[in-house]
Amino acid sequence: MKVGIDQIGYFTPNKYVDMVDLAHARNQDPNKFLIGIGQSKMSVADATQDAVSMGINATLRYLNKINKSKVGLLIFGTESSVDQSKSGSLFVKSALKLDPSVRAFEVKEACFGLTAGLMIAQDFVRLHPDQTAIVIGSDIARYGLKTAGEVTQGAGSVSLLISSNPRILELNEGHSAYSEDINDFWRPNNSKLAKVDGKYSTQVYLDFFKHTFNDYKEQKNLETKDFAAIVYHLPFTKMGLKANRIAIEGEDEETNARLMDSFTAAKELNANVGNIYTGSLYLSLLSLLENGDLKAGDLTGLFSYGSGAMAEFYSANVVEGYEKQIDKAGDEALLAKRKKLSVDEYERIFSEALEDPKNDVELVSDEDSGKYYFAGIKDDIRQYQAK
Ligand code: CAA
Numbered sequence: 001m002k003v004g005i006d007q008i009g010y011f012t013p014n015k016y017v018d019m020v021d022l023a024h025a026r027n028q029d030p031n032k033f034l035i036g037i038g039q040s041k042m043s044v045a046d047a048t049q050d051a052v053s054m055g056i057n058a059t060l061r062y063l064n065k066i067n068k069s070k071v072g073l074l075i076f077g078t079e080s081s082v083d084q085s086k087s088g089s090l091f092v093k094s095a096l097k098l099d100p101s102v103r104a105f106e107v108k109e110a111c112f113g114l115t116a117g118l119m120i121a122q123d124f125v126r127l128h129p130d131q132t133a134i135v136i137g138s139d140i141a142r143y144g145l146k147t148a149g150e151v152t153q154g155a156g157s158v159s160l161l162i163s164s165n166p167r168i169l170e171l172n173e174g175h176s177a178y179s180e181d182i183n184d185f186w187r188p189n190n191s192k193l194a195k196v197d198g199k200y201s202t203q204v205y206l207d208f209f210k211h212t213f214n215d216y217k218e219q220k221n222l223e224t225k226d227f228a229a230i231v232y233h234l235p236f237t238k239m240g241l242k243a244n245r246i247a248i249e250g251e252d253e254e255t256n257a258r259l260m261d262s263f264t265a266a267k268e269l270n271a272n273v274g275n276i277y278t279g280s281l282y283l284s285l286l287s288l289l290e291n292g293d294l295k296a297g298d299l300t301g302l303f304s305y306g307s308g309a310m311a312e313f314y315s316a317n318v319v320e321g322y323e324k325q326i327d328k329a330g331d332e333a334l335l336a337k338r339k340k341l342s343v344d345e346y347e348r349i350f351s352e353a354l355e356d357p358k359n360d361v362e363l364v365s366d367e368d369s370g371k372y373y374f375a376g377i378k379d380d381i382r383q384y385q386a387k
Contacts, residue, residue: 003125004166004316006132007325008286009061011054012043012156012273014367016338017346022151025343033151038237038267042274043338044346045140045155047353048365048373051080052091053384054157055138056372058279059096061327066161068097072131073124074104077113077278079187080139081106082382091384092136095372110185111233112306113137113278114158119312121162122171129164136160137278141235142354144193145347152236154274158282168289168322169300175314176216178208185307192354201307202239208311209243209303216301216313224248225255228298228318229262231288233281233305236274237267240284243303265292272335278306289318290328296320337368 019039023030033039045054055076076088087106107116114137121133138157143149184201187194209232217223230247232240244263248256266288276283281304288294298318305311341349357363357377365373367387375383 002170004170005160005168006163006166007062007161009058009159011057013045013049014338015044015341016041017341037151041272043155046349048363050374051078051138052088053372053374055136056092056095058157058159070132073133074102075117075135076106077117077137109310110306110308111277112310115304132163139277141275142193152275154276156273156276158279167325169316172315176212177312178211179310205305212311212313224251227301230301231266231284232303234270234284237271262292294318
């Protein structure tokens with residue numbers, strides 16, 4: 001039985017900062033941000049968009065195409081959790097009016113959270129092929145104003161529907177996982193901003209990539225040239241480029257060209273949205289599906305990484321007719337409609353969004369109609385509503 005990704009929905013908030021403007025404001029050469037880091041724009045979440053509202057909005061992108069009564073599992077992966085106890089899944093389940101019998105919970109392991117959920121969902125669907133699972137990754141990456149990590153921020157969510165006989169990607173059984181207890185990136189409970197040892201995190205990411213990629217190829221008796229494309233967790237696109245260079249080192253010219261072209265296609269959305277932590281790998285997958293040159297049966301490798309640190313390499317095959325399941329025009333419109341912020345406006349919105357919400361102060365969203373948003377708290381209870 002084939003199990004895999006049947007639907008992909010993504011959402012990013014309606015504001016962005018241009019990296020050229022940010023570079024000028026920070027007295028940096030714009031090419032450092034555009035080429036050295038590989039980012040062009042970054043989405044900015046105001047106080048009315050959080051991990052939950054973005055996760056609802058991402059799932060709404062495909063909800064009317066699926067049979068809601070078949071959903072048996074809803075997993076929410078995030079490192080921007082809105083509550084220490086209640087899971088984001090329950091807010092999402094309620095907004096989407098899913099059945100009370102759905103098993104709903106949240107998972108955490110930095111940027112690995114969506115992959116963790118996907119692996120659980122895959123096993124669930126193999127055991128219950130008549131049911132489906134929604135897996136969401138939703139995050140706001142915040143390193144802080146005027147920090148080295150500032151250029152690698154972003155906000156957004158990716159939601160996947162996992163099912164039997166999927167219409168986008170068939171997941172192959174087996175994987176290579178690797179973890180170590182290290183401190184490359186973390187966010188203590190008393191901080192709204194991430195702590196990061198940026199250079200170390202890059203090194204660990206590349207080491208874990210080499211380890212899991214080589215181990216996976218050995219396990220499956222595969223060679224690099226067997227892959228039509230490899231997609232990477234992309235906290236910033238230069239990081240994936242470094243891993244891709246490792247993957248193609250010493251390979252023939254055709255493999256080199258193919259994997260470089262597919263990488264270019266796969267980084268397009270990420271370069272314009274920024275880091276969305278848990279959703280980053282899957283935003284890159286969507287970018288590849290929309291901009292790459294894939295055909296039915298093509299083998300795609302996926303490298304997931306979460307600081308702390310946990311990595312996994314696995315693969316999937318492209319399903320015939322996958323293009324029909326993807327809303328490329330809608331995805332492009334989401335980016336095109338964003339409002340460009342000046343750096344001053346971005347700094348103000350960023351700082352306001354860090355403030356704790358006050359009871360009974362209603363927040364008003366400027367998102368389009370139909371979009372969910374965080375409307376403030378009443379009796380310390382978070383309120384979500386649609387525009
Ligand atoms: N033109 C072109 N390139 C230029 C340039 C110019 N004018 N000026 C500099 N560059 C290049 C540099 O040569 C360098 O390239 P290489 O990486 O190829 O050497 C690149 O631009 C960056 O320059 P620096 O290393 O000097 O940049 P920096 O000190 O400002 O830090 C950073 C960069 C480490 C990525 C920093 O932005 C950071 O800490 N970001 C956050 C860390 C991060 O995202 N880590 C990812 C793993 S953690 C993760 O994924 C999160 C998770 O699990 C939750």
